[in-house]
Amino acid sequence: MRLKTFLMTLGAAAPAITLLMAVPADAHRRWLLPSATVLSGDSETVTVDAASSNGLFLFEHNALPLSGLEITGPDGRAVAPNVIGSGEYRSVFDVSLQMAGTYRIALRRDQIMARYTLNGEEKRWRGTTADLDGAIPAEAQDVRVSRTDARIETFATLGAPNDTALQPIGEGLEMVPVSHPNDLVVGEEAQFRFLLNGEPAAGLEVEIVPGGTRYRDDARVQMLTADQDGIVSFTADAPGFWYFEAAADAGTPVDPRIDVRRASYSAVLEVLPL
């Protein structure tokens, strides 16, 4: 009886669970860490580290490849990064800020995770959609391919903030700031709106973690749930760089090779003391 009730509850909650299911269990945190986010002067340079890791913001796992880097300037135009290169644990690029306003620095990645059975053995393959053809042997069985469209972001503002670069794209999971992402201070409530394919991501679970994990015992992971309008309200209790992450089911895949399509979003936002 108890089991039946549990299963019924689970059945009723199933759609919600697929939508809200956090990140795949084996995913590392992926982030773009800028050298500064609030800048003054007529022009400036922001240097950015791109890495995946468990600890924040530690260079301990992998460098993020920089293909798919998209930087949008305060006038909405693309800004070309100066790519320095990639090491074992991080990639580095500079962004030259030549115009006052807010820059959106985004890394878009599509990631394929395929599971299949070959000669009775369980196999896994990871890669991008571009490499998918031929990656899985024709004789493979129980093939299950999931694609995640990941958006990894950070922001920097020279002079007064503006929101031209922050307009929603309408694809995948994204954050549309209600509070400006470069105007965050300790103790002041900030709101962020999450959209999934351009629609409010109601009920989305967002993980928020302050940096500096190496120097504390408490993981300090906060899970916040987006309201009907996809809005999450958050008040930082300490200054520093904070990590935001969310993932959602992205609907029926158009590509016949893909079984499950998901979208993920992560961002690094800086909170200043005032």
Next chain:
Amino acid sequence: MKSVFFTAIGSLAAVPAAAAGLEVSVEIPRLSVAEYHRPYVAMWIEDDARRTAANLSVWYDTGMAREEGEKWLADLRTWWRRSGRSLDMPVDGVSGPTKAPGTHSAEHRGDRQPLRTLKPGTYRLVVEAAREVGGRETVTIPFVWPPRRGETLSADGKSELGGVRLTLKP
């Protein structure tokens, strides 16, 4: 001390009414540190909602080529967020060079901007200092505008600022 006070009032009384205004004096402490740079200092008046009602002075490195001294203006974090980031520096009558340790004062006349358009009400004078390779400190003094009588209000900083005095002149 008392006599100094009365002398001040006496001298004020002799000045025509048009000279109503305020004077801000800021002490930049002499610090015994290995690497000393003069602090950047911003002074402004904010209303009860913390909106900037008047920018009085910003002392920064105005002498550098290509206005490179503006690079560190954002270190005056509170001022930068409240209004600095929206200004096109330098601003005439507001921008000024950094000051050496000691007491520096600046007078602002009530019949000139920015005080001429300051509406009657309660305000706070905010003085913020940020020093390269050093710290940051903010000192505030609440006051009422326009002043009904001459008086000097004061508050003391602990690290980057010494005594801050606000002299109101009716």
